Amino acid sequence: MRRRNLISLALASALSGMSSRGFAQAWASLAIMGTETPEIMAGLVGALGQEAELAGLAVDYRQARPAQIISRLSAQAEAEALPHLVLLPTPDLAVQVANEGYTLPQVPPGGLEAPHWRNEVFAVAHDAAVFVTHSGQIPAEEAPRSRTELARMLERNRLRFQGRMGLVNIGIDNVAYGYAAQDSLRSALFWRISGAFGMAQARIFDTPEELLAALSRGIIDFGYNVPLSVARRAAAEHTEIGIIIPQDYVLALPLTALVPVHAGLPRGLVPSELTGLLFSTPAQQALGAMGLTPIGARSGIENLQTIELGPELLVFLDPLKRSRFLDTWFQQVVQN
Missing domain, CATH: 3.40.190.10 (Periplasmic binding protein-like II)
Known part of the structure; x- marks a missing residue:
């Protein structure tokens, strides 16, 4: 049969x-x-x-x-x-x-x-957005546990993290765009963190898989808003990848x-x-x-904020809204 x-x-x-x-x-x-x-x-x-x-x-x-x-x-x-x-x-x-x-x-x-x-x-x-680190480069006691700690870490250690931070391209990856849009609605720190990534000359990857591959090879030390499912699969193959569940809130x-x-x-x-x-x-x-x-x-995750289904989700799909959001994001994270 x-x-x-x-x-x-x-x-x-x-x-x-x-x-x-x-x-x-x-x-x-x-x-x-x-x-x-x-x-x-x-x-x-x-x-x-x-x-x-x-x-x-x-x-x-x-x-x-x-x-x-x-x-x-x-x-x-x-x-x-x-x-x-x-x-x-x-x-x-x-x-x-x-x-x-x-x-x-x-x-x-x-x-x-x-x-x-x-x-x-x-x-x-549901798939949660998490931080990922290279455990050999950022010790557990130094790893940021919230967005406030992340912003401070980047702003106080600009030289150390130059070219060592990773983001998924929200203009290409739908999930990354979804996380970013909802993140911007929930946190006053969103644009501050985006600017801090820009000052650190963060590397931008087309997919979370590419970001995690770079992390496992030691090309970058940290990744932001990576889907937990993808991070778990990568961590199962590469023990140097650490997963951090943000303590302030977790988007899903x-x-x-x-x-x-x-x-x-x-x-x-x-x-x-x-x-x-x-x-x-x-x-x-x-x-x-x-x-x-x-x-x-x-899920075992505290402060989990699951995105609800509804017509309000269409706001960030409006062509003008999407264009403005992407333009602002790239202006913040791509600083030459």
């Missing part, structure tokens, strides 16, 4: 060039699309495969960038070309898609206890799930209950194994 239901993991390197045959050929499959690599998603896909197997389905997972996913959903492609279930790492994009009418309302088995918006966008797990972005309104129907599954698959015990355990905090689970 298992051999007949082996999970198909396919990497979509460029959705724009992919023909609609990709999902049409997997019509008897539960088609899932997300931003993580197939390797990272293997555990969750396997857990969902247990549910899909009962309906005689395999699971077809495809990776794509957030912009590619949004483009495909908003283009109202043919049903065969759309996934049945979408996972987005930031709630603002998911709310935007739902707000524009491209999602199907859901009624998960057991009711609507999970955080959701309009029964269309569901939070299935929800991993969101939605169902495209025009997607085809996976055989044997109820379309209005598809997101419910992600709340099964095996699926929630798999999300935890990915380094995320499953819904309803105790």
Whole structure:
């Protein structure tokens, strides 16, 4: 039975060039699309495969960038070309898609206890923003435990940390932008810290994985607002990477799930209950194994501030607001 239901993991390197045959050929499959690599998603896909197997389905997972996913959903492609279930790492994009009418309302088995918006966008797990350090360069007793301590450390040790601090490019990485936008709303220190990073000539990386790779090699000593899930995976391979949970507050972005309104129907599954698959015990355990905090689970993190789903998230997606925010950020952190 298992051999007949082996999970198909396919990497979509460029959705724009992919023909609609990709999902049409997997019509008897539960088609899932997300931003993580197939390797990272293997555990969750396997857990969902247990549910899909009962309906005689395999699971077809495809990776794509957030912009590619949004483009495909908003283009109202043919049903065969759309996934049945979408996972987005930031709630603002998911709310935007739902707000524009491209999602199907859901009624998960057991009711609507999970955080959701309009029964269309569901939070299935959370990912916290943390500090990361190179333990050989910043001893534990010197590492900042709050944003106030971070600002002071940078301002008092400018020469020591020149070129040794790391940030993820918020103009490229959606999760980094989400953290930065929410950080700016919660802390009067946000722009002070941004300026301090600029004075330290912080290095800017396209992804948190690139930042953590540089940290593990000793190229930088510190990273700010790195997703805990990514930091945990890197720390498991590189013992020199230290993870610091900020004591003042910890931002947590929800991993969101939605169902495209025009997607085809996976055989044997109820379309209005598809997101419910992600709340099964095996699926929630798999999300935890990915380094995320499953819904309803105790994170053990004090002062955790989880970003709530709602239309207010659309503010920072407004083109003018986004442009001004990015311009100010780059002016602060890129100082020649």
